Amino acid sequence: MKKNLFIAFEGIDGSGKSTQVKLLSDSLEKAGHKIYTTFEPTDSPIGKMIRDIFNHRLEADHRTIAGLFVADRLDHLLNKSNGILKKMEEGYTVITDRYYFSSYAYHGAHMPLDWVIEANSLSADLLRPDINIFIDISPEISLKRISDSRISMELFETLDNLRQVKDKYYEAIEKLKDQERVFITDGNRPPEAIFGDIWNEISSMII
């Protein structure tokens, strides 16, 4: 068995990340791996502030939000009690629902992508995912899933915005293709079909 992995799931809202994180962690656990699942925005005070902004309890400029995500991510990595780096050292395979590609895609839609990449470079230097799994769904399906499953829509959830975010994901993936391993899977299919692809890819990394 190879070293424990750091796996990041990416995709626009409602792309099925949480669903696939659960399927993957269950399967890896069954195969005998120690698994720690986590997500961004985190549950830290910084992550809570971000959620308050998304829920309109607080007001902030999108540049401030981008900065808060940078800080939230560093805390996600470095936190002494349950930070990702600590979990990796303890031998866990860590699966995160969103990491810095989310910043590239969501904030790159409002400000220069290079700035967002540079602002997240400390995190990238600390820990690069062994694999980023990008679940690609159409913005129309995303919006339908979100409106079926939620009472209120978040800040980014309009069709135009989802299209822009998806485009930025692809721009960032292309730009970073020499540094980042990205596995793209078609998310417009049943969960089991998507998971089949993901499992093939991950299996090849752990055997």
Ligand code: ADP
């Ligand atoms: P995310 O974490 O990316 O927001 P979720 O996994 O929470 O996405 O899925 C969003 C909604 O879509 C949920 O109601 C979920 O049950 C449903 N869903 C997830 N994957 C699929 C799929 N492949 N096909 C149809 N519906 C899905």
Ligand code: TYD
């Ligand atoms: P999340 O709770 O994962 O929402 P969803 O389940 O719909 O994917 O993320 C909340 C929002 O935060 C989501 O719209 C994407 C956004 N986001 C950013 O804008 N920048 C970031 O760096 C991250 C990690 C998330």
